[in-house]
Amino acid sequence: MFLGSHAINMDAKGRLAIPTRIRESLVDCCEGNLVITAHTEERCLLVYPEPQWLEILPKIEALPSFNKVARRTQRLLIGYACPLQMDGNGRVLLPPTLREYAGLEKKLMLVGQGKKLELWSEDRWVNWLDESDDDDVIPEEMQSLSL
Amino acid sequence: MFLGSHAINMDAKGRLAIPTRIRESLVDCCEGNLVITAHTEERCLLVYPEPQWLEILPKIEALPSFNKVARRTQRLLIGYACPLQMDGNGRVLLPPTLREYAGLEKKLMLVGQGKKLELWSEDRWVNWLDESDDDDVIPEEMQSLSL
DNA sequence: GTGCAATAGTGGTAAAAAGTGGGTGAATGT
């Protein structure tokens, strides 16, 4: 279970030190085997423990090839997916195409999301926080949700 | 299984170095025998390991001849198909007609898509990423999909 | 409160591998 957000830095080579708390969770649940890919709705990245990834992969593959939205989802999720391994210092190397996609520079935010993590450029994260989506539709599943 | 995206360059002769990761997968699954053809929905190319291609070919041929969409699909997929072989350095030579179709110049993106690969002009790829498809229909299979 | 120790984070280096460019000979087509 991944909770909380962490401000972390990426070095000049695109390496990223996973915060120790999270590192421990990762070793527990997947021996450090991660899959990182693009988020389809925002320009940020998704980090899955490999077992979680293997659960959703078949669902993505099963989507219809001749629907535009489905094709976009497939192309991004599968097309950007990349297995990652932590190095001896608990760092991972982010492939250039993913850095590019999410606009990652030095300052990043790693955000726990339960079964997965999200990785944001700090700038984009802050911008997203400021966005007001007042006019968006609330799905049925949330109509009766009480927090 | 092909995952992940790679920025690659085409040289002046129209040769294209396959990234090592993918090269290994290709040698494993088809001894480097590829078939490349046109994508019917976007102006990019499809790269199949030969066995995968031989699986889908009969399905394409079986499409009804008196339907316009089906005819277009056949014409493009079969009409542009071309077998490729990697050279000693893991490069392939792209036929001019395919380069033309997909608008390939120097900078390309090779995108893993599970059983196949897609090859894009980098420009077109970036444009496609920026396209907003907000008004498209979300297929039923995705209505309750939770990733 | 201060100092020491352990651990996290950062930067650098060197060996290996991958990408790039070019040249030559064979083959094909005019």
Next chain:
DNA sequence: ACATTCACCCACTTTTTACCACTATTGCAC
């Protein structure tokens, strides 16, 4: 027969990646 194209090969340059060393920070004990 000649020209042009293409496949194959060789060599060089750049990038990658794994490993190592140092600095900073945190936490604990005295």
